[in-house]
Amino acid sequence: DQQVKQNSPSLSVQEGRISILNCDYTNSMFDYFLWYKKYPAEGPTFLISISSIKDKNEDGRFTVFLNKSAKHLSLHIVPSQPGDSAVYFCAASAMTNFNKFYFGSGTKLNVKP
């Protein structure tokens, strides 16, 4: 019973266009969310985070949106670049155990030149 789900295993986008990666969660106690990016043969690297007191957080080309009522978050990458091609994981934790992160299964993004 995965508490964090990424239902799209893969996504293909043209360079310069927007990439939208989605993530759903089931636990209403989750109040901190992160996105990680992972290249082959490397560990995940932190990309961007958002706490439940916000509904949007932006960092350069990356924006994370949080819809608490729908228990849904998304990562927007604009404009997409070939170097963004990687697997993206979303993760969530709850204040009651803030070090315990639950990860989705990942979405593989391919940005075509």
Next chain:
Amino acid sequence: DAGVIQSPRHEVTEMGQEVTLRCKPISGHDYLFWYRQTMMRGLELLIYFNNNVPIDDSGMPEDRFSAKMPNASFSTLKIQPSEPRDSAVYFCASSFLVGGNQPQHFGDGTRLSIL
């Protein structure tokens, strides 16, 4: 500055053998995490330590798995005896707590294959 260091990067061994995975966290980090990544279940937290003390081991699959952190700069994850279903990529991560949530920094993982 060095990140989280894991060894070995790859391990291939036969079923029934003991496997030991090693991790050196980032200096100054007081939390250490062990994760397992599989195609079916994605990234799962196995166990985490705070100041070398195990805090939550509820993700450890069974008694064949054990983890230790004898000091602030070293941790091991041991599987004995190993089984083919243990084949996965195992990641170690570390973080520090300063004023709230902090992202975890991951090593490059150990790809484990049990034949």
